[in-house]
Amino acid sequence: MSNAYRDDERPGDRQLELSIIIVSYNTRDLTLDCLASIALETTRTKHEVIVVDNNSSDQSAAAIACQFPEVRLIALDTNIGFARANNLAAKQAQGRRLLLLNPDTIVLDCAIDRLLEFADANPSFQLWGGRTVFADGSLNRTSCFRRISLWNLLCFALGLTYFGRRNPIFNSEAYGGWDRDTARHVDIVTGCFLLIDRLLWERLGGFDPAFFMYGEEADLCHRARSLGARPAVTPEATIVHYGGASDVVPVDKRVKVFKGRITLINRHFGWPARVIGQALHLIVPLTRWCGYGMAAALARNAEWQKNAAYWEAVWRRRREWIGGYEAKRVEPA
Incomplete structure (x- = not known):
């Protein structure tokens, strides 16, 4: 990984542009593929990669250490959840921005470099995301959401979101009808591909550790917006996100x-x-x-x-x- 530094190689007189944080749990092969795609597709951004393994039983930590010795690996002896694992990694990160990336993702077409360029062009947003697709190239709509409201909860409860998936009124939480093909402000950027200014992360105190998994990024974005952040996504940064790999049931x-x-x-x-x-x-x-x-x-x-x-x-x-x-x-x- 030509642009990633080991601890003993990190220059002391300048800060890295980016720290990429991955939390893995029993996703060994997917995590290895994700790390390989980062190395291949991230060539213009000085970065480090930190992987927190949440006590996987599939030898994830050993495989990562063997195949990617340049990655900073934090191998835990217990599963502390997604939110706390990201917080732990962020405390050790050196980058001026943090990228939270799921292990079940593949970086396409310099997506991380492109996301950093989008952030540099729009620094006032403070929190950014990209577009996600499935392995076959079809749209994965879970890269962003609108905040929960009583209206979209009612539509969800009555099944209106199912029958009106592309309707922006009945499926407002998922931005129905928008194919993530334009840059746009959103309420929530999901944690599978979330870029945030380090200073904002520190002001927020990271993820609320009460969330074990799911919902933590919605809470983070809500609190970030209250401090003036304007989360936005761009289709120029597209990755594959398989989705739900850590939950087999x-x-x-x-x-x-x-x-x-x-x-x-x-x-x-x-x-x-x-x-x-x-x-x-x-x-x-x-x-x-x-x-x-x-x-x-x-x-x-x-x-x-x-x-x-x-x-x-x-x-x-x-x-x-x-x-x-x-x-x-x-x-x-």
């Missing part, structure tokens, strides 16, 4: 996502909006369990029956997520 991922969303509501909604938001989340698995179940019975559709079973499992585990992460507070990393 879909229900487990949904439980974590709901837990994060409830925590966001608890943090940023006042009463009675907070109570309404929690109730709408309870409606989500019920409407889908009942809807898919009835449709499957009428049409004898095996796929719909699987969907019904999935949402039934989410409903039955509601006590795990309805309180958010509030019940188990953690100390900062």
